[in-house]
Structure formats: structure tokens, C-alpha cells
Amino acid sequence: MTLIKKYIPLAICFLVGLMTLASYYVPNKTSENYLEVMNKWENIVAGFAFLLGLFSLFFSHYNKIRRKVDGWGYSLFVFVGFLVMVVPALMSHGKQMDGTSLTGLGWGYRFMFNALSGTMFSVLAFYIVSTAYRAFRIKSAQAGVLFAAALVLIIGKVPLGQLMWDKLLGWTHLGVTQIVQWLMDVPVVAGRRGIMMGLAVGGIVTALKIIFGIERQYMGKD
Amino acid sequence: MSETMLIFGGWVAAGLTIFLFSFLYKDNPFFKVTEHLYLGAGMGWVFQTVLFQTWKPKVWEPLQAGDWTVLIPTVLGLSLVTQFFPRISWISRYGFTFIMGYGSGLVIPLTISTDLLKQIGGTIAPFMVSEISRANIGSLINGSIVAIGFICVLFYFFFSVEHKGVVKKASNIGIYFLMLYFGAAFGNTVMGRFSLLYGRFDDLYKYSAPKYFYATHVILAALVIYFVVDHFRKKKPEIEEEAA
Numbered sequence: 001m002t003l004i005k006k007y008i009p010l011a012i013c014f015l016v017g018l019m020t021l022a023s024y025y026v027p028n029k030t031s032e033n034y035l036e037v038m039n040k041w042e043n044i045v046a047g048f049a050f051l052l053g054l055f056s057l058f059f060s061h062y063n064k065i066r067r068k069v070d071g072w073g074y075s076l077f078v079f080v081g082f083l084v085m086v087v088p089a090l091m092s093h094g095k096q097m098d099g100t101s102l103t104g105l106g107w108g109y110r111f112m113f114n115a116l117s118g119t120m121f122s123v124l125a126f127y128i129v130s131t132a133y134r135a136f137r138i139k140s141a142q143a144g145v146l147f148a149a150a151l152v153l154i155i156g157k158v159p160l161g162q163l164m165w166d167k168l169l170g171w172t173h174l175g176v177t178q179i180v181q182w183l184m185d186v187p188v189v190a191g192r193r194g195i196m197m198g199l200a201v202g203g204i205v206t207a208l209k210i211i212f213g214i215e216r217q218y219m220g221k222d
Numbered sequence: 223m224s225e226t227m228l229i230f231g232g233w234v235a236a237g238l239t240i241f242l243f244s245f246l247y248k249d250n251p252f253f254k255v256t257e258h259l260y261l262g263a264g265m266g267w268v269f270q271t272v273l274f275q276t277w278k279p280k281v282w283e284p285l286q287a288g289d290w291t292v293l294i295p296t297v298l299g300l301s302l303v304t305q306f307f308p309r310i311s312w313i314s315r316y317g318f319t320f321i322m323g324y325g326s327g328l329v330i331p332l333t334i335s336t337d338l339l340k341q342i343g344g345t346i347a348p349f350m351v352s353e354i355s356r357a358n359i360g361s362l363i364n365g366s367i368v369a370i371g372f373i374c375v376l377f378y379f380f381f382s383v384e385h386k387g388v389v390k391k392a393s394n395i396g397i398y399f400l401m402l403y404f405g406a407a408f409g410n411t412v413m414g415r416f417s418l419l420y421g422r423f424d425d426l427y428k429y430s431a432p433k434y435f436y437a438t439h440v441i442l443a444a445l446v447i448y449f450v451v452d453h454f455r456k457k458k459p460e461i462e463e464e465a466a
Binding site for chain 2: 005006008009010012013014015016017018019020021023024025037038040041042043044045046047048049050051052053054055057059071074075076077078079080081082083084085086089090093094101102103105106107108109110111112113114115116117118119120121122123124125126128129132141142143145146147148149150151152153154157158182183184185186187188189190191192193194195196197198199200201203204206207208210211218219220
């Protein structure tokens with residue numbers, strides 16, 4: 001049973017990983033076809049992986065409704081929201097537009113999903129500002145640099161900030177947009193490259209550990 | 223789609239926007255309803271995307287055309303759902319190991335080419351003979367700043383030697399470059415969120431027009447009335463308790 005439960009899955013990981021890696025460095029028709037098929041297969045498997053999240057959410061809210069826990073009524077709206085998007089999608093075969101007219105799915109996307117996601121993320125603007133107010137206590141030169149970089153970038157991207165900069169620091173003949181551009185092109189690139197390099201090395205090592213079966217936490221307990 | 227549905231859509235969008243913003247004042251039932259609706263609608267949106275962009279064209283249509291090979295990833299995908307049944311949850315390992323193996327095999331060459339070689343190449347490029355021969359001093363100075371900053375940041379993340387002496391100085395300079403990066407990333411995030419906020423305000427302004435029967439005004443006024451009534455309704459029992 002250990003063979004079926006443990007070693008065959010690990011062998012699948014090893015073979016698929018090694019063949020995908022090798023296909024990248026062996027440019028011929030067979031390897032290209034292999035990568036194309038694997039990419040399609042991965043899309044299909046990942047599509048089913050979404051069901052894990054969906055079922056988990058549904059079970060969780062179904063149980064809240066069944067047990068009538070505090071606020072169970074709100075859980076009904078999870079199912080309402082889901083149906084409001086899915087039923088029109090089934091009727092319009094996933095199309096948002098029918099000629100120049102909106103379909104039910106297009107209506108749901110434009111007036112519901114777009115409004116909801118846009119607002120949900122824009123609300124974070126208020127919390128970011130209030131958090132920044134508390135977090136940006138300039139206690140060291142390093143914190144000062146962080147604050148200055150953020151401030152210059154924010155000022156440089158809004159017309160009011162540019163106007164203020166021109167009025168106060170116009171005599172320096174340095175435009176705030178030029179400073180922002182230089183900041184983004186030079187020192188920020190240096191910091192980002194260092195982080196990217198660290199992430200790359202870490203990512204490659206982890207990937208190798210997964211392929212060779214050293215890292216197997218994702219398999220769960222035996 | 224009829225004009226009535228578009229006007230109704232304006233009311234729905236304005237209502238959902240205002241209900242979500244109402245959380246900035248305090249938690250309330252309207253926010254909770256909208257929050258749960260967003261959760262469901264988000265899942266519904268992803269579900270229909272997967273259905274019409276993956277399952278239908280990549281599973282259903284090939285099967286109808288007699289391509290049975292798609293059954294392999296389908297079975298691997300379905301194996302993931304066994305996670306919900308503890309006794310047979312080990313079957314899901316087949317799907318997971320396939321995803322992990324493919325992802326790991328793919329990430330190595332992509333990371334090497336994009337995150338390692340291109341970044342190192344980009345750092346060296348300003349010092350190539352062809353660049354220096356152009357005598358572009360500005361480019362050379364900027365290239366030097368990037369190279370010095372990059373090396374100093376790497377020193378900061380290098381723990382194989384003790385951070386003292388020159389290494390400590392280099393890693394301290396690296397921290398400043400990291401802080402500049404974090405500051406810029408923070409500024410960009412703030413601006414991104416604010417541009418979303420402007421978009422929502424713009425929509426609210428649009429739906430406040432007579433064409434939409436003043437949807438924004440009406441919903442906003444109704445919500446304010448709710449908060450006032452709710453405030454006094456909760457205050458009344460407190461006063462009665464104090465009197466008793």
C-alpha cells in the first residue's frame with residue numbers, strides 16, 4: 001500500500017518535473033509537443049483544484065445555515081452571489097456581450113462583480129493611509145529613506161503634488177516627475193534586483209527539493 | 223439589454239458600493255450582506271471562467287471529438303476532491319504531485335532566465351565596451367549606483383559570513399536601497415488603491431444623475447437614516463436601564 005500511497009505519487013512528481021525541466025533545454029518537436037500537452041493538462045488539473053476551494057466555502061456556509069449559528073442569514077448571500085453570476089453565465093454560454101448588448105453575465109460583471117471588487121480594494125486605501133500614519137514613525141535614517149521615497153512617489157503622481165513641488169522647490173529646476181523616474185529606474189532597481197535574486201535562488205532550490213522528493217509536506221500526513 | 227435593466231444595474235452598483243463603504247463608519251448588516259455577496263459572486267465568476275475556458279474547450283469538446291487522453295488530467299484533477307473524504311484522501315496526492323512536479327520543472331528554467339541571468343545582464347550592461355565607448359557619463363553613473371546597490375543588497379542577504387567590518391558596511395548600504403524599494407512599492411500600492419477609489423467615486427457620481435433617478439443620493443440618504451434610527455434605538459434601552 002505504501003507503494004500506491006507514497007512512492008508512485010513521488011515518482012509522478014519526479015518524472016513530470018524532470019521531463020518538463022529537460023524539455024526546456026532540449027529544443028525539438030517532441031519536447032515542444034510535450035510542453036504543450038503538459039500545459040494543457042496542468043490547466044485542467046488546476047481547474048479541478050478550484051473545486052476544492054469552492055466546495056470548502058460551500059460546506060462552511062451550508063453548516064452555518066444548518067446549525068443556525070449567529071449571522072447564518074448572511075451565509076445565504078454567498079449562494080445568492082454565486083447563482084447571480086453562474087445562472088446567467090450558463091444561459092449566455094459564458095459570453096458577456098451579445099452583439100452590442102450586454103448579456104446577463106455582462107450585467108452581473110459590470111454592475112455587481114466590478115463594483116464589489118473595485119470598492120473592496122479601494123476601501124483598503126483608507127486603511128493603508130491610517131496604518132501608514134501609525135507605522136511611519138521616523139525613528140531612524142533608514143525609516144526616513146523609506147518615508148521619503150514613498151512621499152516623493154505619491155507627490156510625483158498626482159497633479160496637486162506636482163503643483164506643490166513646483167511652487168516650493170521650483171527654484172531647483174528639478175521636476176518631481178523626473179525625480180520619480182530616476183528613483184524608479186536606478187536605486188529602486190538595485191533593491192528589487194537583490195530581492196529577486198534571493199527569491200530566484202530560493203525558488204530554484206525549493207523546486208529541486210520537490211522534484212527529488214526531499215520536500216514533501218504538500219503530500220500531507222501518511 | 224433594456225434601458226430599465228441598465229438603470230437597475232446603476233442602482234445595484236451604487237447600492238453595493240455605498241454599502242461596502244459604510245464599513246468605514248462602522249460594521250453594519252448592509253456591509254455584511256454585501257461582503258458575503260462579493261464572496262459568492264467572486265466564486266461564481268471564477269467558476270464560470272473555469273467552466274467556459276477550461277472544462278468546455280479542453281475536456282468536453284476533445285472528449286466529444288474522441289480524444290480520450292484528456293481523461294488522464296481529468297482523473298488527476300478529480301482526485302483532488304478526495305481531500306474531503308479522510309479515508310481516501312491519499313488519492314489526492316496523485317493530482318498534487320502532478321501539479322507540483324510540473325510547476326517545479328517549469329519554474330527552474332524560467333527563474334534562471336528571467337530572475338537570474340537577465341538581472342545580472344542588466345546590471346553589467348552599462349559597463350560593456352559598446353556602452354562605455356558612447357561616453358554617456360549619466361548612464362555610467364546610474365549603472366554604477368545600480369551595481370553598487372545590487373551588490374550591497376546581496377551582502378545584506380548573505381549570511382555565510384559574519385556581518386562585521388566591510389561586510390557590515392556594505393550590508394548597511396544595502397538596507398538603504400531596500401528601504402528605497404519598499405518606499406516606492408508602498409507609494410505605488412497607495413496610488414493603485416486611490417485610483418480604484420477615484421473610479422468608484424466616478425461611478426457614484428454617474429449614478430447620481432437624473433437618468434438613474436438619483437440612485438446615489440437616495441441610497442446614501444436611506445443609509446444615513448438607518449444609522450440615525452439604529453443609533454437612537456440602541457440608546458433608548460441604555461437610558462431605560464439607567465433610569466431603573
